[in-house]
Amino acid sequence: ETGVTQSPTHLIKTRGQQVTLRCSSQSGHNTVSWYQQALGQGPQFIFQYYREEENGRGNFPPRFSGLQFPNYSSELNVNALELDDSALYLCASSSSGGPLNYEQYFGPGTRLTVT
């Protein structure tokens, strides 16, 4: 069984730039969620994708957007980067249907630094 993978591992960007983070879901999973984890805090839900559509969204501005592809992999795009966007970005995959949506398995994360 292949786990959740994310790329890149680390990224450094300048304020105002755009960034794309990538995630491959665990085999057998069709749903992908993205979280932002600031230093010293718990992860915050950004959004979830199912059947290539956004399936739920947290309290993040529209400059955070995503995509899901037919193979269930996903991208997180962040436009107009701000210094506060510096964080660990975590991708999680799950199955669909009731509580299974919430049983989420996480990748190792992408550490984004905005300077």
Place this chain on the structure above:
Amino acid sequence: AQSVTQPDIHITVSEGASLELRCNYSYGATPYLFWYVQSPGQGLQLLLKYFSGDTLVQGIKGFEAEFKRSQSSFNLRKPSVHWSDAAEYFCAVGPRDSSYKLIFGSGTRLLVRP
């Protein structure tokens, strides 16, 4: 307001001692409940989950957790801690509202004395 509270920021235990990490939640209906562990620079690993039924759930690495409805708690326990258990532990809830999001506590950092 909906919330997840982990009251202990840091806990230090000696290797071989027992462990209990506290988690309280505030939601209208009993949510789905989870514990995750995060080693430095790593992602989150699911230790155990509670959906319904038996209130004592067993997880990986010898961990267990007990759901207590009357106390809105879901505390994590381990009878004998190993040095490799040193990590950050997060309690998370999944509200039964079709939002599909997990809401995490602020975490408890576990230090293990040799």
